[in-house]
Amino acid sequence: MVIYDLICDIDHAFEGWFKNAEDFQSQSESGLLTCPVCGSEQVSKKLTAAKLTKKSNSGTLPAPQRSTAQQVVSADTQSPEKFAQLQKMLGRVHGFVEQNFEDVGNKFAEKAISMHKGEEEQANIRGIASKDQVKKMAEEGVEAVALPPKPIDPDKVN
Numbered sequence: 784m785v786i787y788d789l790i791c792d793i794d795h796a797f798e799g800w801f802k803n804a805e806d807f808q809s810q811s812e813s814g815l816l817t818c819p820v821c822g823s824e825q826v827s828k829k830l831t832a833a834k835l836t837k838k839s840n841s842g843t844l845p846a847p848q849r850s851t852a853q854q855v856v857s858a859d860t861q862s863p864e865k866f867a868q869l870q871k872m873l874g875r876v877h878g879f880v881e882q883n884f885e886d887v888g889n890k891f892a893e894k895a896i897s898m899h900k901g902e903e904e905q906a907n908i909r910g911i912a913s914k915d916q917v918k919k920m921a922e923e924g925v926e927a928v929a930l931p932p933k934p935i936d937p938d939k940v941n
């Protein structure tokens with residue numbers, strides 16, 4: 784492992800960790816070497832001697848600066864994306880239910896149970912049920928799925 788003191792074209796100084804001198808050379812030539820502060824690819828070695836790490840007995844070495852910076856960035860961009868994806872999916876589920884299920888409001892449990900008993904024709908229904916009603920439905924063996932709350936979509940709010 785070698786550590787170089789590196790500097791970008793607008794004078795951000797940082798350390799780069801490399802397997803060896805060739806690794807630095809190839810990363811630098813293929814443009815993989817970027818400044819962790821501004822992302823510039825114009826990175827050069829500061830004119831100091833390369834240091835060899837001698838911390839083999841310390842157990843944990845700090846991660847290379849370059850990949851640390853990347854990890855932070857990707858973690859930051861990933862979770863909102865996933866959250867947006869989840870919201871989108873949830874929105875589709877709600878859209879499907881709204882289009883294909885008849886809204887029976889708070890008569891949901893009543894209707895679901897009588898459909899289950901064969902007193903009423905089977906249909907796709909949606910509605911609201913209290914805790915007691917949910918319990919009653921479970922006792923009657925009615926299968927109902929509770930949907931997570933509808934996502935708030937600022938674009939679609941009128």
Ligand SMILES: [Zn+2]
Pocket residue numbers: 791792793794795818819820821822823
């Ligand atoms: Zn820079």
